[in-house]
Amino acid sequence: MAPRRRSRNTANLPPNLYIVAGKYYQYRRPTDGKRFGMGTDKARAVAAAQQLNSMLVSLPGAESAVERATRPDTLLMRDFIKHYYEKLLPKRKLAEKSQKMHHWKRKYIAEALGNYSVDEIDVRDVAKFLGGYPPTTSNQYRALLVDIFRHAVAEGYCRENPAELTIPQIGEKRRKRMTVEQYQAIHAASALWLQNAMDLALLTLQRRGDVVAMRWENVREGALYVIQEKTKKHDTGYLRIIIGPELDAVIKRCRDSVPSPFLVHRRPITQHKAQRDALEHWTQVRGDFLQKAFAKVRDSLPELANMTAEERPTFHEIRALGIKLYRDAGQNPQHLAGHAQERMTKNYEAGHDEIRWVEAVASGLTLPLKTTV
Missing domain, CATH: 1.10.443.10 (Intergrase catalytic core)
Structure with a gap:
């Protein structure tokens, strides 16, 4: 997969500052990857991020961390999904029906999360997407996203699996057993x-x-x-x-x-x-x-x-x-x-x-x- 630069949602932001769900700003500390909420005010978030970047650069070894955080290797989620479906999923040798179900879900995941870079997506993004479906469908999407992010973590595109941190929905079974x-x-x-x-x-x-x-x-x-x-x-x-x-x-x-x-x-x-x-x-x-x-x-x-x-x-x-x-x-x-x-x-x-x-x-x-x- 060819490396990608920051998405268009974050291209005009200072290094280490990201926007989540289209309105929330987060700062990722380059020394350890820990994230901090910066609110919804863009001007304040940008000013705080610039100040933090300036402070962190003065720390021993922090400059190389900033350089690593801003290097052009961020991958858009839609591109990783394409990689997952074309290279990784076929290795599981799923039944034909299961393959069709997976590919059907691909479109909706890409529409909701595709424009984010993989490491931008957090638990709230995934939870918001899953919350738009009834329990059974939501849990199917969750299982698929857990597997997608598991591979993303293994390949170094994100530090944690945000889908795994969500809680499966519990729905009441409505279908009656046949008598x-x-x-x-x-x-x-x-x-x-x-x-x-x-x-x-x-x-x-x-x-x-x-x-x-x-x-x-x-x-x-x-x-x-x-x-x-x-x-x-x-x-x-x-x-x-x-x-x-x-x-x-x-x-x-x-x-x-x-x-x-x-x-x-x-x-x-x-x-x-x-x-x-x-x-x-x-x-x-x-x-x-x-x-x-x-x-x-x-x-x-x-x-x-x-x-x-x-x-x-x-x-x-x-x-x-x-x-x-x-x-x-x-x-x-x-x-x-x-x-x-x-x-x-x-x-x-x-x-x-x-x-x-x-x-x-x-x-x-x-x-x-x-x-x-």
Whole structure:
């Protein structure tokens, strides 16, 4: 990254004086980097900074500190964000969905903080930005900013991580857990392909992205092999699910007259060429389409449509319902859900390419309804 001079917000200020949030002035003592508030009056802040600079230069060794503080190596936040997204984030090898979410947030962080130099941004700047979002979104932005500033500190562009000094917001959970009765109602009103998806999610405890990715080639030797998209970097993300009688019945129901490599599939009513080209197979069901189809059926039911939008259960709540039902049946759903409670050995050990599949059993849980075809 090419070094940058002070931002346009601080270019006309004396050395070591900075403006925060567009109106507050801070003086950074060049000998140790400690900051002092100078109020909102520019003339007074400038006069005080000039006097302090003059006094500090007379101290032994302070002149070199001032020179270091005013050298042209200050980097604008928008440039460091660009560096983070292009050079640092790809090394984390995030799932495609997580990458899209990160890049979506990039725009708003750059708009709010991009014109500040990295070392100008303090806790108040970050707190003000985070305060403009509801708790869940705010905490997502906070986690991202913590990581961005962690790299900035490591590369010497700032002394501390201002995002880490903020406190995560605590929000009240408004979404309601799905009940068996709600599951039954939505299931009965759904098309067969959506029923299959719901039952697979309930019995295997997999997320919607992993449910729609299940292929016939992954059903073999009495087991369903699943590589979880979200946790495939860990041992728990590689599952060999032993097929019990309940899951076997659902899998057999998935094999219909429509030829498809996917267990969950559908014959589209209409499909444009652009839509078809975006799919691996013309019968494929994407995760976002599954969620929309589920929500459409859910919202058509009076007992669920009367709930607020924030309270209505999503497809993801099937996973939570399944975990509860397995526990009620006296079984531990940890491995089936792909959760790890302690550190486990890596999937790929040094010098070996063999994946360690975590074996789990999908059996002993009776579907809470009879399938309506």
